[in-house]
Amino acid sequence: AQKITQTQPGMFVQEKEAVTLDCTYDTSDPSYGLFWYKQPSSGEMIFLIYQGSYDQQNATEGRYSLNFQKARKSANLVISASQLGDSAMYFCAMREGRNDYKLSFGAGTTVTVRA
Amino acid sequence: DTAVSQTPKYLVTQMGNDKSIKCEQNLGHDTMYWYKQDSKKFLKIMFSYNNKELIINETVPNRFSPKSPDKAHLNLHINSLELGDSAVYFCASSQTKPANTGELFFGEGSRLTVL
Numbered sequence: 651a652q653k654i655t656q657t658q659p660g661m662f663v664q665e666k667e668a669v670t671l672d673c674t675y676d677t678s679d680p681s682y683g684l685f686w687y688k689q690p691s692s693g694e695m696i697f698l699i700y701q702g703s704y705d706q707q708n709a710t711e712g713r714y715s716l717n718f719q720k721a722r723k724s725a726n727l728v729i730s731a732s733q734l735g736d737s738a739m740y741f742c743a744m745r746e747g748r749n750d751y752k753l754s755f756g757a758g759t760t761v762t763v764r765a
Numbered sequence: 766d767t768a769v770s771q772t773p774k775y776l777v778t779q780m781g782n783d784k785s786i787k788c789e790q791n792l793g794h795d796t797m798y799w800y801k802q803d804s805k806k807f808l809k810i811m812f813s814y815n816n817k818e819l820i821i822n823e824t825v826p827n828r829f830s831p832k833s834p835d836k837a838h839l840n841l842h843i844n845s846l847e848l849g850d851s852a853v854y855f856c857a858s859s860q861t862k863p864a865n866t867g868e869l870f871f872g873e874g875s876r877l878t879v880l
Contacts, residue, residue: 683866695871745867751820753869755808
């Protein structure tokens with residue numbers, strides 16, 4: 651079964667607007683970590699933000715914030731004030747507590763920012 | 766100084782050949798990985814090594830043989846290359862919990878094309 655689901659294959663957003671990328675996850679482990687990575691067209695994988703399952707507050711890193719809804723098992727990424735450089739593929743990933751040695755990735759969402 | 770470096774960045778080769786990709790990390794991490802990203806951009810773990818010990822081998826054909834001579838290096842050797850092996854191979858490293866979130870630091874990727 652898919653552990654990480656990203657249902658939006660592609661999205662368009664206007665420059666300076668906010669965009670929300672959906673991510674749902676599946677685990678029975680009470681301890682887990684959720685990650686978002688960005689992959690621009692140049693190909694490198696860039697870590698954006700992390701949320702631990704026991705963290706009380708939603709994670710934020712600059713223009714990135716993670717909308718963590720534990721009961722719904724969702725960890726949506728919000729990018730505020732989109733910039734042209736935000737055009738990229740975005741991956742949601744999860745590490746389950748019982749397995750420290752593996753990050754499982756979703757299929758990714760392509761974001762295109764329009765001027 | 767590049768944190769996770771892998772060479773070569775590009776490989777073009779004929780079916781049936783053998784090739785190797787090298788990876789080195791200078792972050793002092795204890796865990797290293799190989800991930801495969803296919804043409805649909807899906808990222809799948811292949812191997813994980815912790816302190817030179819193989820921890821994860823995700824049903825990868827035995828034509829793929831990883832080798833970790835020390836904590837800072839993880840190489841990937843592929844025998845008898847097939848068309849389906851064409852992909853981008855990412856090396857990554859992390860420091861296992863509890864002290865860290867366990868985020869992966871990725872190399873730039875090695876694009877393998879099998880003709």
